[in-house]
Structure formats: C-alpha cells, structure tokens
Amino acid sequence: MSAEYQPNIVAFLCNWCSYAGADLAGTSRTNYPSNLNVIRVMCSGRVNPLFVVNALQQGADGVLVSGCHPGDCHYMEGNFYARRRFGMMKELLEYVGVEPGRFNMSWVSASEGAKWKDVVGEVVDKAKEAGPFKQFRRDKINW
Amino acid sequence: MVDVAKLKEIARETVSRDDVKYLIGWRQGTFGFRAAPHFVNKPEDVDQLIFSPLCSHNLATYLTGVEKLPVPRGQEADSRKVALMVKGCDSRAVVLQLVEQGYGRDSVVVIGCPCQGVVDQKKVEAKYPDMGENITAEWGEKTIIFNLPSGKTEVPREEVLAGKCLTCRYPNPLLADAGAWEEVAVWGSDDYADVQDLEAGNPQERRAFWEDKFASCIRCYACRNVCPMCYCEDCILDRLNPQWITRAVNPTENTAFHLSRAFHLAGRCIECGECERVCPVDIPLMKLNRKLTKEVRENYDYEPGLDPEAKPLQASYRPNDKEDFIL
C-alpha cells in the first residue's frame, strides 16, 4: 500500500472522441495515472449535470467530463449544450465551496492520445491537491 | 402607478367574459401585513381585489399548478382562459412559461400592474412586532404608507422593501393584455453585491457558509412548490427510480437538493424571490439563485423572461460561448 493519497476520479467520456482518444493512448502504451473510472456515454451532451453531484455524493474525489472539440460533435451540437451546462455547474459547485480542481471538463479528440495523457495528469494532480472529498459525500452508500 | 378603481373595472370586465374561467389576483389577508391570493369566479368578488405593497405573491405559479384531469368521454375539455394579475417580476415568469410552452398564449389573459415594490414581511414585522389585526398599505412618493391602528405611518421604502425590489430593474409588466396604468420609473440597478461578497471569500469560507445554511433545511419543498418556474410534472425530488436524492434530511442530501434545485433554475430563475419568502427556516435562497443569474447574464448575455422570442438558455448555444474552464 502506498502512503500517497490516490484520488478516485469518475470520467464521463463521449464515445466518438474522448473514449477513442483514451483508447488510442492505451493502444500506444502511454503511461498515465490509473485513478480514473471511465464511464462511456454517447455524447458529452448526454451527461446530466446532476451526474456530477451524484458522483461526488457517492465517493468520487473528482469528476471529469470530456467530449469532442466544438464543431466535431458526432451529433453536431451536443457538446455545445454540454459546454453551457457545465460552465454553469462548475461555477455553482465552486460557489458552495467545492474546490475548483474537483470538476473538470476537456475536449479530447480521437487522435489526441497524447493530450489525453496530459489531461489525466492535470486532473489527477488537481484532485490530489484538493484531497479527499468530504463535503457532501454520503456516509452510507446505497443505504 | 396603478389606478386600483380602474383595475377593478378591468377585472370585472374580464371575469364577465364568457371565455374566461376565473381571475387570480390579491386580496387583503386576515392578520398582520398580509395579503392573500384571491380567485375571482364571479364579478361581485372583484370588490375584494387589492393592489398594494403587500401583494408579494407571484401568482404565475398557479397557472402551471392546475391539475389536468382526464376529460370524460363525450365531454369537451374546458378551454376557457385564466386571467392573471402580474407585477413586473411576475410577468417575466409568464413570458418564460410561454417560451417553455408550459401552456398556450391563448389560455391566459394577463392584466398588468406596474409595481413600486412589495414589502418584506420580516422587515415590517421586525419594525412593528405583534401586529394582530390586519394592516392595509399603499404606496406614497418613495415611501410606503401603513394604516396602523395608531394612524397613518409613512416609512421610507428602503426600510421595508423586499431585497428583490430594491434591485428591481423591471417593475413594469413586460407582457400584458390589459392594464390600467402608467409605467413607473425604474429605481433599481443591480450589481450583485450580495453574490460578490461571498465570491470574494475562499472556498472554505463559502463551504462553511452554505453548510450552515443547508444544514437547517427541513426539505419541506415549499421553495419548489411556490416557484413559478418549478413545474415539471415529474420532479426529480419526487422520483423513486432513479432516486437522485434520498429522502434523508442530512447535510449530504440537503446539499445535493440545493444544488439540483438551483441548477434546474439556471437561466430560468426570474428573481421573483418567492422561494426565499416562503422558506420557513430563512435560507438565503436568492443568494444561490442570483449566483447563477449573474453568471448567465455575464457569460451568456441572457436574462430569462424578457423576450418572448428568445430560446431558453439551456436549449440554445452560441459557437463562441465561454470555454476558458475547459482543459
């Protein structure tokens, strides 16, 4: 057991870009931290902002939402809606005192395996800095 | 300025119309500085209507609250209109409900009442405690006049107006089919000082502030029920599958509830202040709502309920929306 604190991060990746980008990072044998629990969704626009709140409640120390670059969305405009929603959600979370590093959003395309590595590194570093999330975590999961 | 006599005349004409089911306005309450919602079904009920600084209720919430019962076979659905008296802020709720297609434009008759600000119950009750009998009030020149048992008392309006009215930028109805009025001059401006105060602190301070507030919430959902913009038939707070937020009243679930409620009103809250008014434990809900209102105004140049043609904020986007937070 390593003494260093390892944050638990939930990542919602869109099927068409970010998931493929993460896959590329894997098939290219890129080394990057393994703190992410990836959930594949069809589009970043499918991610309900309440997923973020719920993930934090149920044990996440950080949340990442990642989608295609603007203009590249498989469904034309899903990531534009996501951008508005999460821009507001991030502000709201920070306003009630959640550390800025806990919620992140990124654009990673299918060919950006290297960028994916950088994004994960940054997200993990920020979550480590913020420390274990206690603010509104449920004491009993699935009670 | 509203001419109440003329307003009653308009109300009488409106309820007498065959295509109007009833009119919703305000009447004097039964104790203290209270008014009450008034449902006018018959022309003679019009006499009790008032329009005074006590009329805080945003009646637009009733428009979406009507239960839609199934129509028995062989009968026709009642397609008559509902008439509604609105202040400036209330009219924004109606505009937004129409934008969101909560109901059709032809199912409502809006009677505009330009507003000079309503009183905050907590402020007047602190000023005149233990007022048993019902007090009437009227607007003066930059003052509120209370008809106390000891005689007429004139109070500068800054002392008793609700917070939302001190910063009100839209006191004149933005939508009205009828009204007996001249527009009132806009007195307020809004710099979101209350939100900025809190933003200036560090995350720990903000967390401590909200933890303390959220901990006292009893989850009565009065804030949701009174809100004119909270009208989903299937609210996530009532849902069991998926159960987003458990029913336990504890800091965790309360925080999740408050984040959900505030977020569901992002770009939709028209700042009528009703949620904060009805909260039995005085949670400063406007401080939470207004954070998002501020973001929406600054980043997306959008204010809900102003333009009947504008698309809802979260159902639209601009290619150049802010994205400085994205890695």
Ligand code: SF4
């Ligand atoms: S916010 Fe404006 S329109 Fe609404 S009650 Fe106050 S002064 Fe009147």
Ligand code: SF4
């Ligand atoms: S009205 Fe107040 S106590 Fe009731 S649920 Fe809303 S915030 Fe909580």
Ligand code: SF4
């Ligand atoms: S959240 Fe509060 S201020 Fe905003 S529309 Fe609803 S009741 Fe009015």
